[in-house]
Amino acid sequence: MTGYRQENRRLWNEWSNDFQALWNADTADGDLPPAPSPFDADAPGGPQPDVLESVDGSAYVELGCGGGQGSVGTARLGADPVVGVDLSGEQLRHARRLRDFYGVEARFLQADLTDLPLADSSFDVASSEAAYQMVGHLEGALGEAHRVLREDGVLVLSVPHPLYELLDLETGEFRWSYFDTGRREITIDEEYESVLVAFDRTVADLHNALVDAGFEVQRLLETKHQEVRESDPADSDLPELLRMVPSSVRFWAVAR
Ligand SMILES: C[S@@+](CC[C@H](N)C(=O)[O-])C[C@H]1O[C@@H](n2cnc3c(N)ncnc32)[C@H](O)[C@@H]1O
Numbered sequence: 001m002t003g004y005r006q007e008n009r010r011l012w013n014e015w016s017n018d019f020q021a022l023w024n025a026d027t028a029d030g031d032l033p034p035a036p037s038p039f040d041a042d043a044p045g046g047p048q049p050d051v052l053e054s055v056d057g058s059a060y061v062e063l064g065c066g067g068g069q070g071s072v073g074t075a076r077l078g079a080d081p082v083v084g085v086d087l088s089g090e091q092l093r094h095a096r097r098l099r100d101f102y103g104v105e106a107r108f109l110q111a112d113l114t115d116l117p118l119a120d121s122s123f124d125v126a127s128s129e130a131a132y133q134m135v136g137h138l139e140g141a142l143g144e145a146h147r148v149l150r151e152d153g154v155l156v157l158s159v160p161h162p163l164y165e166l167l168d169l170e171t172g173e174f175r176w177s178y179f180d181t182g183r184r185e186i187t188i189d190e191e192y193e194s195v196l197v198a199f200d201r202t203v204a205d206l207h208n209a210l211v212d213a214g215f216e217v218q219r220l221l222e223t224k225h226q227e228v229r230e231s232d233p234a235d236s237d238l239p240e241l242l243r244m245v246p247s248s249v250r251f252w253a254v255a256r
Pocket of ligand 1: 009066069088091135
């Protein structure tokens with residue numbers, strides 16, 4: 001493995017403990033850490049019953065599963081079997097621990113999204129949260145997602161919204177043009193040896209890549225930042241600009 005993938009794998013291995021600590025920051029002693037599913041009633045953008053009524057009994061794969069929250073949460077909704085795939089061994093270690101905390105069935109595999117070690121047409125449902133922006137070869141990765149889904153299988157794909165990415169919340173300025181797409185390096189922590197490599201894309205790029213991979217996009221949702229969703233504007237010190245842009249873009253697409 002070379003180039004950006006190796007860099008991202010190293011970065012996620014370095015970042016994993018701190019990243020999962022953020023996930024679990026509000027977990028009281030003795031409580032189970034959070035394990036939300038993208039198919040929960042209160043998931044960002046809400047359920048889309050016209051596209052998918054339920055995941056109960058569905059074969060489900062989480063692509064870029066990180067600490068396994070989506071896999072575990074979706075297993076709790078009745079999906080079976082459940083598989084999570086991620087590049088980072090450290091992230092997968094957290095995922096297996098979360099699975100064991102909850103006592104659900106899920107299998108976690110270390111692999112790249114452009115080369116899934118999964119059989120053709122083996123899943124009814126797939127989802128991904130905040131991972132495909134780190135994939136350089138988007139067409140290849142979406143082609144793999146399409147390959148492992150059965151015909152009419154559902155993909156819920158969410159990435160950070162490009163408007164949120166380019167806005168500097170402190171100065172209120174755009175840090176680059178919406179149309180400046182391509183590779184970008186992000187320093188997460190000066191103490192980490194690796195940087196995160198992300199690939200900026202417009203919403204149209206993402207939409208068209210899904211269509212080109214054989215998906216029919218049935219819903220496109222632009223959701224507000226979680227802190228905005230959960231806070232009262234009259235009683236919050238969140239930057240006003242954070243309320244003015246979507247923080248993620250989410251596609252509900254069907255494999256044709
Ligand atoms: C921001 S985290 C999100 C994880 C999880 N979905 C969540 O919501 O917390 C992104 C994850 O994508 C994984 N990732 C990045 N590039 C990947 C690739 N090319 N193949 C597989 N996983 C990748 C990283 O290792 C990391 O765990």
